[in-house]
Amino acid sequence: MLAAIGQFNLIIALMLSLLLAIIPMVGYARNNTALMHTGRPLAYALFLAVLSSFLILITLFIQQDFSVTYVWQHSSLELPLRYRITATWGAHEGSILMWITIQALWIAAVARFSGALNLNQLSRVLSILGLISVGFIAFILFTSNPFERTFPAPLDGRDLNPLLQDFGMIVHPPLLYFGYVGLSVAFALSVAALIGGKIDEHWIRWSKKWTNMAWAFLTMGIILGSWWAYYELGWGGWWFWDPVENASFLPWLAGTALIHVQAVSERKNAFRGWTVLLAITAFSLSVLGTFLVRSGSITSVHSFAADPTRGLFILGLLALFAGGALILFALRADKLRSTEAVNFNSKETLLLANSLIFIVATFTVLLGTIFPMIFEAIGQKISVGAPYFGLMFFLIMIPMALLLPLAGQVHWQKDVFTVACRSLWPYASLSIIMTALVWWSVDHINVRGIVCILGAFWVFTATTGHFLKNKKTAGFIGMTIAHWGVAFFLFGMAMVEHTDTEKDVLLKPGQNIHLNGYDFEFKGVQWVNKENYRAQQGQVLVSKNNQVITTLKPQKRHYPKQQNPMTEASIYPGFTKDIYVSLGEQINNQGAWAVRIYIKPFIRWMWFGGILMLLGAVVGLFSARIKRLEQRQINQMMKEELNLL
Amino acid sequence: MTPTRKRRLIFITLITVGIAIATAIFLTAFKENIMFFKSPTEISKGDFPQERNFRIGGMVKDHSLQRSDDSLEVTFMITDFAHDVKVSYEGILPDLFREGQGVVAIGQMTLSGIFKAEEVLAKHDENYMPPEAAAALEAAKEQKN
Amino acid sequence: MNKKIIFALLPLVIFAALLLLLYINMGKHSEQLPSPLIGKPIPVFQLPTLYSQRTLSNEDFKGQVWLLNVFGSWCPSCRIEHPVLTQFAQSTDIPVIGLNWKDEFDDANRWLKQFGNPYDEILVDLDGDVAIDMGVYGAPENFIIDADGIIRYKLVGVLTTEIIKTEIIPLIEKLRL
Numbered sequence: 001m002l003a004a005i006g007q008f009n010l011i012i013a014l015m016l017s018l019l020l021a022i023i024p025m026v027g028y029a030r031n032n033t034a035l036m037h038t039g040r041p042l043a044y045a046l047f048l049a050v051l052s053s054f055l056i057l058i059t060l061f062i063q064q065d066f067s068v069t070y071v072w073q074h075s076s077l078e079l080p081l082r083y084r085i086t087a088t089w090g091a092h093e094g095s096i097l098m099w100i101t102i103q104a105l106w107i108a109a110v111a112r113f114s115g116a117l118n119l120n121q122l123s124r125v126l127s128i129l130g131l132i133s134v135g136f137i138a139f140i141l142f143t144s145n146p147f148e149r150t151f152p153a154p155l156d157g158r159d160l161n162p163l164l165q166d167f168g169m170i171v172h173p174p175l176l177y178f179g180y181v182g183l184s185v186a187f188a189l190s191v192a193a194l195i196g197g198k199i200d201e202h203w204i205r206w207s208k209k210w211t212n213m214a215w216a217f218l219t220m221g222i223i224l225g226s227w228w229a230y231y232e233l234g235w236g237g238w239w240f241w242d243p244v245e246n247a248s249f250l251p252w253l254a255g256t257a258l259i260h261v262q263a264v265s266e267r268k269n270a271f272r273g274w275t276v277l278l279a280i281t282a283f284s285l286s287v288l289g290t291f292l293v294r295s296g297s298i299t300s301v302h303s304f305a306a307d308p309t310r311g312l313f314i315l316g317l318l319a320l321f322a323g324g325a326l327i328l329f330a331l332r333a334d335k336l337r338s339t340e341a342v343n344f345n346s347k348e349t350l351l352l353a354n355s356l357i358f359i360v361a362t363f364t365v366l367l368g369t370i371f372p373m374i375f376e377a378i379g380q381k382i383s384v385g386a387p388y389f390g391l392m393f394f395l396i397m398i399p400m401a402l403l404l405p406l407a408g409q410v411h412w413q414k415d416v417f418t419v420a421c422r423s424l425w426p427y428a429s430l431s432i433i434m435t436a437l438v439w440w441s442v443d444h445i446n447v448r449g450i451v452c453i454l455g456a457f458w459v460f461t462a463t464t465g466h467f468l469k470n471k472k473t474a475g476f477i478g479m480t481i482a483h484w485g486v487a488f489f490l491f492g493m494a495m496v497e498h499t500d501t502e503k504d505v506l507l508k509p510g511q512n513i514h515l516n517g518y519d520f521e522f523k524g525v526q527w528v529n530k531e532n533y534r535a536q537q538g539q540v541l542v543s544k545n546n547q548v549i550t551t552l553k554p555q556k557r558h559y560p561k562q563q564n565p566m567t568e569a570s571i572y573p574g575f576t577k578d579i580y581v582s583l584g585e586q587i588n589n590q591g592a593w594a595v596r597i598y599i600k601p602f603i604r605w606m607w608f609g610g611i612l613m614l615l616g617a618v619v620g621l622f623s624a625r626i627k628r629l630e631q632r633q634i635n636q637m638m639k640e641e642l643n644l645l
Numbered sequence: 646m647t648p649t650r651k652r653r654l655i656f657i658t659l660i661t662v663g664i665a666i667a668t669a670i671f672l673t674a675f676k677e678n679i680m681f682f683k684s685p686t687e688i689s690k691g692d693f694p695q696e697r698n699f700r701i702g703g704m705v706k707d708h709s710l711q712r713s714d715d716s717l718e719v720t721f722m723i724t725d726f727a728h729d730v731k732v733s734y735e736g737i738l739p740d741l742f743r744e745g746q747g748v749v750a751i752g753q754m755t756l757s758g759i760f761k762a763e764e765v766l767a768k769h770d771e772n773y774m775p776p777e778a779a780a781a782l783e784a785a786k787e788q789k790n
Numbered sequence: 791m792n793k794k795i796i797f798a799l800l801p802l803v804i805f806a807a808l809l810l811l812l813y814i815n816m817g818k819h820s821e822q823l824p825s826p827l828i829g830k831p832i833p834v835f836q837l838p839t840l841y842s843q844r845t846l847s848n849e850d851f852k853g854q855v856w857l858l859n860v861f862g863s864w865c866p867s868c869r870i871e872h873p874v875l876t877q878f879a880q881s882t883d884i885p886v887i888g889l890n891w892k893d894e895f896d897d898a899n900r901w902l903k904q905f906g907n908p909y910d911e912i913l914v915d916l917d918g919d920v921a922i923d924m925g926v927y928g929a930p931e932n933f934i935i936d937a938d939g940i941i942r943y944k945l946v947g948v949l950t951t952e953i954i955k956t957e958i959i960p961l962i963e964k965l966r967l
Contacts, residue, residue, distance in 0.1 A: 344656065
């Protein structure tokens, strides 16, 4: 019964989004205010319809209604309540429903917080967003209905994948979706602007806020994904260049380019076409990511069940959204021609360079991800190894790190590069000295690691120096925080990638192993009973200089309905290093186990860097300058309306 | 040449050189890091890259897994039901690894005809459940009653 | 002016190429395990049946096109497949043979009582030896074997009406010619 209502609400939502896609747009075309005014209420109604449907699916999970196929497949009687709720978005159908819910939430937010846009603009934006909604709601209704029933109802479900029974996995997907879908706002703004044929500063400033927010969510989602992979997959890795990870990274890279170009195009009439193109690219890559993850075109460790019909549908959506936007772009690009000249010796040039670097990075990752498909087309099966991505990314990010401090120093409009370079000398010398100290004190670090560390110090010192000398507006503080994040990320990454220790050993109970100044004593493995699983739990006593630091308890978990055990690593987190122990398997009958021991220096600095980046983006939202300008515009609009009266 | 023109020329030259270098690096990095995927049948025909890593995929043959008692060395056979390849590996096998299941190994072929794996990835399909899992399911139900 | 047009059209061209590539690769699963059994004779077997108290071998099926469905009462996906298979069995005149894999009689019997028995005959493979010979990864799996006992088609996973319509029925008609 409830399931039927859920499905019905989705159908209502499809109708509402169709109306939203058509009516305000028609209103705009005919200059009919009444039609345009339907946009806001339709957006709110759409949100309510989708939200109720999402809540119904959660309720079905809480009630353990196994007559719903999706619930049966991803829940079970033993599953604790919190994971029953989160199982809602644990697999394909539910995650698409969540995507749609978040999309509707963004649309409602756009409708609510659109003071800076006039009705003409808002109607176009809402209609485009409505159209995107139509696509995804049709997708869920026709190919991935979460409310499908199965008769007779099974007595028990098949249980949720244990990897997903975890905090990181609960929050990671929603955040990513907030990011992906948030980029659709920037996309809709661009397309709406192309339709109108005009982009002004307010337009870009407004879109910048949404982009910043979407980018912050995306960053958070990626950090959580990386953190989850680190502690949950039992391999101690934090990034695998797996197609699914790349799918989330691609829109992030394009989004980063977009944010930096927007900083120019919001100030002057330049790079407007490029801004629009990047906004289209960023959202298209989000949709492409969805396609790659769900169509089965690419083999990945953690992809969803492959289904060509779904793939075809998403491909159709991609063709419609991105193709349509790009055709529109080709038709209207000449209208977006820059009217203000950009001086070569200026911050503008460097920000353009930044966006080019990030777009090159985007394409490098994209090529690596889809190359197996190109080869497949000619009958060769290949895969592109992580070293390709690692090397390419390293090389592409060198100019990024090199130019970042310069971009901070150089002024808008007109400056002299050589003067700015000269003022950077102290920071360069300081960072070289600091890097030399690191080189001297850390064993076995290679050239690549040293270059990254140099880059980290260079970015950090110059950003700090610049910060101390200048007036601190919110936008400037946000930028500084984000760039500190870059430095922390680079440093953490260099240390963890190039100075970590990894050892797989065979340990008998009572046996000791010495590693990097630490002693690990294996106490053996015992069975323990937990909430909905049993586990073989090992005990490893970690000590340094005969002082016990901690006891780590890695587990091998056995869930009753899963054939394979699951490794749960045990981690002793630290400011400068993590100690990470996970269990392999029992090797012989004398209680000897394969044990994996890692020492991961500074790994947390990397995620901390990511958090700083997103904080920077959030702080940037409170830029006083933007507020002031917005207020001025609102006042002006009100005055105009009063005059009309 | 006007100064603007000159500057523009320098700019364009720099970009072109940059793109050329980038392409060269890209192609090298790419060539060195693509990994071919071969099946046991292809390997039995000698169709595999020499002295470089490639991937091999198939099923782990039943009863072929052998462990050493005092080290982390294991050997097992990968089969596509037409041909088998013997694989040796030192380290911890992934959770999803088991006999009769799909597996992908990355490594090189040695002269003795044994595939020396550096990495072993187990694959699994979320829609498929072998009898062992269902047996566990039944056992769990009985425990409850 | 040309420069402008290139800037405007380049993204579109790149995107079109990408789209084409994605389309060509749709559904092609790289690294999908090859099925070397296709085009080869079905392995020799001799198995008891579930209900009719007979023992059937591969020779008994010669001279006709038939479908072999690997199932077990323990297999949740088989339950999803079951209505589709039932419908197919009712609409076709080729024999639909079940291979009851690693299943106890009582379980299989209860399962078939509850959901119905679409099979013309059910072979019992209690130890799973025949399944190993046939390279069965899991249940359900479906094979189509021609009149000469050659395996012509193999599907790993659940049978859908779509697959029956687009792949199985055309194949059966072709094999009968």
